[in-house]
Amino acid sequence: MFESYDFVVIGAGIAGAVVAERLAQSGGFSILVLEASCSAGGLLRSDRDHLTGIKYPIYGSRALYSDDETVIKYLMNFGSFVPYEHRVRARINDRNFVVPINLETINQALGTSFDAEEAKAFVKDDIESSAITQGTLEEAAVTSIGRSLYEMFVRGFLTKQLGADPAILSDDAFNARFPIRFDNEDRFVPAAKWQMLPKNGFDDLIDQLLASSRIDVRFDVGADSFATAKRLSRIGVVHSGSVDALFNQQFGPLEYGENIVCWKHSKPADVQHFPVVTYPDFETPYFRTHAPAYLPNSMADPKAEKILVGYEMSANAAIPDFLSGCPAYRYRYLAKSLENKRRHAVYTSLVSEMSGVYALGRHMIPSPNIGASVGIALETVERIRHSV
Numbered sequence: 001m002f003e004s005y006d007f008v009v010i011g012a013g014i015a016g017a018v019v020a021e022r023l024a025q026s027g028g029f030s031i032l033v034l035e036a037s038c039s040a041g042g043l044l045r046s047d048r049d050h051l052t053g054i055k056y057p058i059y060g061s062r063a064l065y066s067d068d069e070t071v072i073k074y075l076m077n078f079g080s081f082v083p084y085e086h087r088v089r090a091r092i093n094d095r096n097f098v099v100p101i102n103l104e105t106i107n108q109a110l111g112t113s114f115d116a117e118e119a120k121a122f123v124k125d126d127i128e129s130s131a132i133t134q135g136t137l138e139e140a141a142v143t144s145i146g147r148s149l150y151e152m153f154v155r156g157f158l159t160k161q162l163g164a165d166p167a168i169l170s171d172d173a174f175n176a177r178f179p180i181r182f183d184n185e186d187r188f189v190p191a192a193k194w195q196m197l198p199k200n201g202f203d204d205l206i207d208q209l210l211a212s213s214r215i216d217v218r219f220d221v222g223a224d225s226f227a228t229a230k231r232l233s234r235i236g237v238v239h240s241g242s243v244d245a246l247f248n249q250q251f252g253p254l255e256y257g258e259n260i261v262c263w264k265h266s267k268p269a270d271v272q273h274f275p276v277v278t279y280p281d282f283e284t285p286y287f288r289t290h291a292p293a294y295l296p297n298s299m300a301d302p303k304a305e306k307i308l309v310g311y312e313m314s315a316n317a318a319i320p321d322f323l324s325g326c327p328a329y330r331y332r333y334l335a336k337s338l339e340n341k342r343r344h345a346v347y348t349s350l351v352s353e354m355s356g357v358y359a360l361g362r363h364m365i366p367s368p369n370i371g372a373s374v375g376i377a378l379e380t381v382e383r384i385r386h387s388v
């Protein structure tokens with residue numbers, strides 16, 4: 001550890017790790033990474049399950065999708081990848097439905113045998129006859145997929161995931177998250193050219209990014225990491241935490257919601273056979289389950305007697321009895337209230353006016369993905385290198 005560094009990076013998630021790696025290796029700068037938790041990885045952290053031997057993503061499964069060759073070529077320098085096309089099912093009344101909604105989902109849900117044109121006509125009529133709360137997430141949803149499909153597949157899921165009814169939430173990126181398809185495509189992100197998983201998990205990838213001898217990492221740093229970063233940096237600070245921390249929360253603190261993933265072993269016969277299943281009904285307390293043994297990088301024994309399943313729910317929901325005492329991991333997300341969106345926009349608009357401070361990562365763009373976060377991190381380093 002040194003007294004000072006060229007750059008201090010706040011946060012050892014994927015965004016902070018990419019910036020640290022590039023500034024160290026292509027810029028030749030000395031870097032200190034300050035991380036609030038006890039290990040690197042952020043939302044992409046994994047742990048080893050001692051019973052089944054698999055490595056599992058503690059906050060739930062993630063897949064890498066990208067159309068950006070620069071991003072993919074860059075990441076491939078830090079480990080091997082396995083191809084993986086993500087497919088998700090929604091479970092309602094013991095029936096599985098393809099999500100995002102496709103033609104098969106529509107016919108199965110409505111008991112129809114529409115072709116693509118008939119299904120489009122149904123959705124169009126349903127949109128036109130729907131009552132909508134203006135300017136909200138509900139409006140974005142209902143004007144995209146109609147009231148019937150929204151009530152069946154989206155409202156309960158989002159209410160449980162975001163802790164409030166979409167009728168009072170902001171409309172962030174609904175169409176990107178919940179597209180509707182009038183064919184039988186069942187891949188989660190069919191358009192992305194590259195779809196894959198790191199062979200040894202995302203957190204191993206992040207450890208490789210941070211392995212440069214020009215990078216020091218300090219864990220368990222306190223809440224005042226921005227002040228520490230300013231004190232220890234000679235050239236600049238890169239921040240991947242909550243953006244209000246850069247301004248002492250002068251326009252009020254940003255609000256965060258909190259979800260929890262509880263992990264439990266079950267017999268394979270008793271659980272889902274998909275890596276990810278969603279639960280759009282209001283009765284099931286969790287909104288999503290994860291079975292990482294079905295991911296191609298898990299190296300799970302197909303004959304294992306037990307399988308590990310993660311149950312993802314709001315931290316405010318009552319934990320069902322069958323999960324009490326199970327290991328549980330909490331993550332925070334930017335709350336989607338209309339006021340929080342406005343406040344977030346105020347803070348993000350001010351960041352570009354700061355000298356020597358660069359903000360990036362998921363706290364800057366709500367609903368980002370890993371590929372986009374890496375792309376923005378690479379662009380940020382180019383910007384920094386041109387300005388110093």
Ligand SMILES: Cc1cc2nc3c(=O)[nH]c(=O)nc-3n(C[C@H](O)[C@H](O)[C@H](O)COP(=O)(O)OP(=O)(O)OC[C@H]3O[C@@H](n4cnc5c(N)ncnc54)[C@H](O)[C@@H]3O)c2cc1C
Pocket residue numbers: 010011012013014015016034035036037040041042043044060061062063064065221222223225226240241242245333360361362363367368369370371373
């Ligand atoms: C439920 C869910 C599912 C997702 N699924 C996918 C998916 O399948 N595919 C995909 O591409 N993307 C997915 N994403 C998005 C993806 O996980 C994130 O975009 C990405 O991991 C964010 O990386 P980051 O580095 O910006 O943030 P983080 O991973 O949150 O890392 C930030 C790090 O900074 C640290 N930190 C924060 N504040 C401070 C501070 N003040 N001082 C010191 N350290 C601090 C944190 O502890 C953390 O380690 C999903 C996100 C969620 C929430």
